Amino acid sequence: MKIVVIGCTHAGTAAIVNCAKLYPDAQITVYERNDTISFLSCGIALYVGGVVKDPKGLFYSSPEKLAELGVTTKMSHDVISVDIDKKKLEVHNLKTSEDFEDTFDKLIVTTGSWPILPKIDGSNLENILISKNYYHSNAIIEKSQKANNIVVIGAGYIGVELVEAFQMNGKNVTLIDSQDRILSKYLDKEFTDKAEKALAEHSIKLALGETVTRFEGVDEKVSKVVTNKGEYEADLVILSIGFKPSTELFKGQLEMLGNGAIIVDEYMQTSKEDVYAAGDSCSVMYNPIGKQEYIPLATNAVRMGTLVARNLVKPTIEYMGTQGTSGIKIYDYNIASTGLTESSAKTYKIDIKTVMVEDNYRPEFMPTYDLAQLKVVYEKKSKRILGAQIISKADLTQSINTMSVCIQSRMTIDELAFVDFFFQPHYNKPWNLLNLAGLSAE
Template sequence: MKVGIIGSTHAGVFAAKSIKGEHPDYDVTVFEKNDTVSFLSCGIALWVGNNVNDPQNMFYESPESLVQQGIDMKMRHEVTVADLATKTLTYKNVISGEETTEQFDKLVVATGSAAVIPDLPGLDSDKVYYAKNWDDANRLKEIANDVKRVVVIGAGYIGAEIAEQFALSNKEVVLVDGADRVLANNFTAEFTDRIEAKYQEHGVRLELDQFITGFEDTDNGIIVKTTKGEYEADIAVLGIGFRPNTTLFEGQVDMLKNGAIITDKYMESSVPGVFAAGDASTIFYNPTQANDYIPLATNAVRQGLLVGKNIDGKNVAYMGTQSTSAVELFETAMAATGLNPVTAAKRGIEVEQTVIEENYRAEFMLTNEKVLVGLTWDKQSRKVLGAAFMSRHDITQAANVVSLAIQAGMTVDELAFADFFFQPNFDQPVNYIGAVAMAAAAN
């Protein structure tokens, strides 16, 4: 069996390793236009802020290691034409320019996502930076210590983290977003109001509810123009989101409107023998029981592993995802899983949210921290659909607990009586997950 894999970030790497592990006799070839694999881009902001012990540890695999595992790595080779029906790829050596055409028995699309880059005047300025791949990370890191003024565009996870790290490095930071709140797609106002106060305490200027209209270079930096004003800085960092990197396959395979390749629960696309995984594909979102597009490394890893399990047949079904995530900003941990009222409304779903705040551990402890908890649930079925947590204490694993509850189809009544331990160093006699579920169950 001859398998071609296009791309080698998380989905491509894990697909290659999984296929080779399941079928050592398969001929597996990976095509990667860059010279690195498996870059943990979620660490870019931490590296910019000097919180990474060694940048090489931001890669968990290397081309050399994958070759040793029996995988043919075509590094610095870009696939330029893909005929999915015939499983034929044309690829170019980006150094020599030489092109080759080759046919495979099966293909895996793991081309990931691309940064959303709007068509705006002045965007080609060398003072505009991105935060997507290893080259972006290097370019940003080179100037991080020297710049004094930064405009960060986009207040999702990436933009929020970059703005925080520059603020902690005593830079003048302006954070711009089209939404009216920071992290508006991840948390409700009960949570974002508090983290916005943290930004302002650290001197970050929040310029929200406005859209970028263009950029203009100056002798000393760059002016970022929006629908509400102009902001001058040494550099601008653009981080407004991602889109599936699938233009190569348009018209050949079923996709969502945004270009995400739709797969079945065995990671196979509408074209037999063509699989897709990671940011290039849809996920099955358990809270809504529907296909969705939520690019996360955790989704990509699991989907890549499933490709290997199913490359020779429909063997192991995808269990879906709750798209659980977390971030730490200004020593405050924030974690979320599933839906909240805002994200549910965008999908046309009516939900309830129960919010409580209490100390995370026994009241008699000498030190303690408040934890803010929000539980999202369906009033008709009473099923748990999401949760959010926020505290100076690390409460992020609680999101994993509720993620399992959603996957298992638990109701708030069942979660209220789930068995959680009590030990005063760690929690209350009624753990805050159980406490918020009890509050919801009382409704």
């Protein structure tokens, strides 16, 4: 069996390693256009902020490690065309400029995603960077050392983590987003208000509800970001507006969502036999609404890549879907969410109710205790849990992993009230916060 894998980050690495173990007689070839693999891009802000000193720790595999498994890894090789029906592809060697053809019995598409780059006047000026791979992180560190005024455009996870890292390095930082709240895809206003206050208290300027209209420069280098509402000095600009799937090779050959995300079934198979996809290049089953969505997360990618290997020869294990569970630390606050927020439920036109619990996470007789805020979103008619969010200075984020399981299991808010959770004064109260949410619901 001849297996070809295109792309080698989270999903690709998971698929390759598992294929090598499950099918020791298979011929596995990996094509990767970069000269590094398996970079944990979620660690870029930690690297920029100096929390991670050695970037080598952000790589969890290498061509040498894959070679030990019998895998042939072709670095700096760009797949320029794929003919799925004829099971062949054309490859360009970026170092030698050689073009050649290869064939496959099974094709695994793990081409990932790429930052969205809007067409803005002045985008070609120097010191306007993106944040995705290892080379971007090095460029950001190098440029930021000489910059005083840094503007980050996009207030998602990457943008928020970067502004904190820059501020901790003593920079003047501005965060711009066209939405009127940071992290609006993941959290409701009660939570983003606290996060925004924490950023503002650390002198980070928030320019929310503003759209960038142009960049201005001096001597070909960016010097100013202009929005529809203001102007901001900038020696360095980081674009972190979002991501889109890198699937141009397969347009017209595989079924996709409107944004180009490849649609896969519960066994990770695409619309064509013997072609599988995983990670940021494809859609996922989003359990709260029971539909395919585009949710690029490393956790989704490693699960899906592993399932590709398990299902490559015959359907074996179904994908359980995702709740889009994620977390972030903003200064002293530990924040996590899963499933639908109240605001996202409204965009899906789902009739929901919410319950909010605010309580100290452990008994007041303990030497210290922190206030925690938990919100649960549930369907009004069925009472099925659809989402949850938590914020606290104590790290209670694992409770959102529990809520993810509740959503996946289609648990109701009434059932949550009486789930068996342990009590120990070091960690919680006799009624766990999750129990309290169930008890407090109407």
